[in-house]
Amino acid sequence: xxxxxxxxxxxxxxSGTRRSFxxxxxxxxxxxxxxxxNGKPLVYLDNAATSQKPxxxxxxxxxxxxxxNANIHRGVHTLSQRATDHYEAARETVRxxxxxxxxxxxxxxxxxxxxxxxxxQTFGRANVRAGDEVLIxxxxxxxxxxxWQLLCQEKGAKLRVAPINDAGELILENLPSLITExxxxxxxxxxxxxxxxINPVRQIxxxxxxxxxxxxxxxxxxxxxxxxxxxxxxxDFYVFSGHKVYGPTGIGVLYGKSALLESMPPYQGxxxxxxxxxxxxxxxxxxxxxxxxxxxxxxxxxxxxxxxxFVQKLGLENIAxxxxxxxxxxxxxxxxxxxxxxxxxxxxxxxxxxxxxxxIHPHDIxxxxxxNGIAIRTGHHCAQPxxxxxxxxxxxxxxxxxxxxxEEIDALVAGIHRVREVFR
Amino acid sequence: MxxxxxxxxxxxxxxxxxxxxxxxxxxxxxxxxxxxPLCGDRFTVYxxxxxxxxxxxxxxxxxxxxxxxxxSMMTQSVKGKTKEEAAAIxxxxxxxxxxRSPAPESQDLGKLSVFSGVSEYPVRVKCATLAWxxxxxxxxxxxxxxxxE
Numbered sequence: 260x261x262x263x264x265x266x267x268x269x270x271x272x273x274s275g276t277r278r279s280f281x282x283x284x285x286x287x288x289x290x291x292x293x294x295x296x297n298g299k300p301l302v303y304l305d306n307a308a309t310s311q312k313p314x315x316x317x318x319x320x321x322x323x324x325x326x327x328n329a330n331i332h333r334g335v336h337t338l339s340q341r342a343t344d345h346y347e348a349a350r351e352t353v354r355x356x357x358x359x360x361x362x363x364x365x366x367x368x369x370x371x372x373x374x375x376x377x378x379x380q381t382f383g384r385a386n387v388r389a390g391d392e393v394l395i396x397x398x399x400x401x402x403x404x405x406x407w408q409l410l411c412q413e414k415g416a417k418l419r420v421a422p423i424n425d426a427g428e429l430i431l432e433n434l435p436s437l438i439t440e441x442x443x444x445x446x447x448x449x450x451x452x453x454x455x456x457i458n459p460v461r462q463i464x465x466x467x468x469x470x471x472x473x474x475x476x477x478x479x480x481x482x483x484x485x486x487x488x489x490x491x492x493x494x495d496f497y498v499f500s501g502h503k504v505y506g507p508t509g510i511g512v513l514y515g516k517s518a519l520l521e522s523m524p525p526y527q528g529x530x531x532x533x534x535x536x537x538x539x540x541x542x543x544x545x546x547x548x549x550x551x552x553x554x555x556x557x558x559x560x561x562x563x564x565x566x567x568x569f570v571q572k573l574g575l576e577n578i579a580x581x582x583x584x585x586x587x588x589x590x591x592x593x594x595x596x597x598x599x600x601x602x603x604x605x606x607x608x609x610x611x612x613x614x615x616x617x618x619i620h621p622h623d624i625x626x627x628x629x630x631n632g633i634a635i636r637t638g639h640h641c642a643q644p645x646x647x648x649x650x651x652x653x654x655x656x657x658x659x660x661x662x663x664x665x666e667e668i669d670a671l672v673a674g675i676h677r678v679r680e681v682f683r
Numbered sequence: 684m685x686x687x688x689x690x691x692x693x694x695x696x697x698x699x700x701x702x703x704x705x706x707x708x709x710x711x712x713x714x715x716x717x718x719x720p721l722c723g724d725r726f727t728v729y730x731x732x733x734x735x736x737x738x739x740x741x742x743x744x745x746x747x748x749x750x751x752x753x754x755s756m757m758t759q760s761v762k763g764k765t766k767e768e769a770a771a772i773x774x775x776x777x778x779x780x781x782x783r784s785p786a787p788e789s790q791d792l793g794k795l796s797v798f799s800g801v802s803e804y805p806v807r808v809k810c811a812t813l814a815w816x817x818x819x820x821x822x823x824x825x826x827x828x829x830x831x832e
Contacts, residue, residue, distance in 0.1 A: 618700070619748070620722075620724075620746060620747035620751075622724075622747035622807075623691075623747045623748045623749070626687075626690065626807065627691075630687045637722065638721060638722050638723065646723065652722075652723030652724070652725070652745060653722055653723040681687065682691075682696065682748070
């Protein structure tokens with residue numbers, strides 16, 4: 260199915276320049292893309308919020324419910340065994356996707372938000388004391404701010420914030436002075452959802468490790484756009500959501516180094532996270548099961564596995580190169596429109612074009628583009644401190660995925676011109 | 684299918700570009716702040732009351748074209764009205780923008796009927812009513828003041 264991406268057709272696609280990445284063929288795998296919105300072909304440019312799902316993911320979920328549905332890890336019957344096998348096979352797919360050492364380092368959670376909360380509430384509560392510090396960056400999503408705020412409030416610890424420059428880049432030179440002997444964890448986004456900035460996470464990990472401080476990376480925006488190797492990064496935790504990488508909603512992944520996961524207390528109590536229970540004492544299950552209390556989202560895990568295989572088959576390098584081309588076209592043509600200002604101009608960027616227009620509120624931009632079939636996001640993108648940093652209430656944000664085409668970028672540009680006409 | 688022109692009527696665009704009564708009101712009796720966290724729209728509505736009558740009204744802040752034009756036209760429509768009259772206008776306006784009103788011309792909303800197109804854009808109802816909710820909060824603050832005295 261997805262191997263069609265290897266371009267069987269000899270003719271180059273209309274918009275693709277690399278024959279190995281035939282975007283028109285890939286689009287056929289996404290049923291939702293082929294519809295009219297307000298009478299115009301859908302141009303879906305809200306991928307940083309959530310991505311659309313290929314048939315392989317939809318089929319995997321349907322097949323699970325039609326053929327294999329049963330509870331996992333405790334049935335002796337055939338369906339339970341099948342469900343367990345598929346579930347654990349997906350864990351192995353994630354391990355391979357992140358190049359983790361062991362499948363036991365892969366914990367299934369509801370999403371990035373739950374993954375960060377899990378670490379804050381287990382590792383954080385066990386290690387952060389009054390007067391200690393947690394370091395985040397100024398470009399975090401609210402989900403990598405609030406869990407740490409809650410922890411710091413509870414413990415009397417201090418949340419410190421590494422500043423960014425006017426381009427939306429982390430000021431790396433400031434970091435060493437911000438990582439002190441009181442810092443217990445550094446939590447930082449791999450890619451900013453509001454600005455598209457790719458953070459130099461490898462260097463951040465090095466700086467933190469130089470002071471024996473573990474690092475959590477919020478990879479929600481990164482996994483759809485670039486190959487992640489947790490062993491190469493040497494990060495201690497890595498979190499991401501399935502739905503942003505062409506998988507289902509409600510499922511995500513927390514990667515943690517074995518030794519850390521084993522040292523952490525459980526997150527939630529319940530079934531599957533125990534070895535034995537009596538009213539006097541409970542022995543916890545091994546990792547990762549210690550952190551997977553209750554019946555998990557089995558179908559979601561299987562769907563996520565299918566999504567990661569889909570992405571791997573296309574090749575993240577190919578995807579990244581394609582999206583780079585989209586971003587280049589979008590950046591040059593949108594910034595050339597009079598009265599448009601880009602927000603977030605980091606040298607190293609992925610997949611996101613945030614912009615504002617003179618005298619025109621992002622909300623109005625969003626409505627007018629939607630009338631032209633173009634879906635973008637408007638607002639603060641769950642990153643209000645970034646908006647404050649740039650002194651704006653909101654931005655319009657177009658974000659790109661593997662199925663977007665250069666023609667769609669042109670449609671966006673035409674749509675923005677239409678916005679200017681309406682407000683002329 | 685809704686037409687863009689129904690939403691962004693000429694009058695609305697004009698008010699959003701040149702809002703009326705767009706200032707801090709000197710000697711205001713009371714004010715209230717309205718905030719829509721979804722889109723970052725933020726307005727302060729100022730009132731100068733004379734008994735039950737809104738003697739003067741002004742607003743400040745930032746927001747989209749719909750919210751700003753709505754605030755601007757609201758100040759024109761409630762100036763000189765009593766609290767009850769202003770509340771009644773809001774009630775009719777709310778019905779209009781949520782599509783629960785009969786033909787607008789029968790609603791006696793005057794110029795405000797240009798907002799009828801909002802009913803085709805449910806996510807924009809909050810924009811159109813933000814200033815009105817803020818006005819109501821400012822008027823209710825008055826009631827509270829009265830009740831404590």
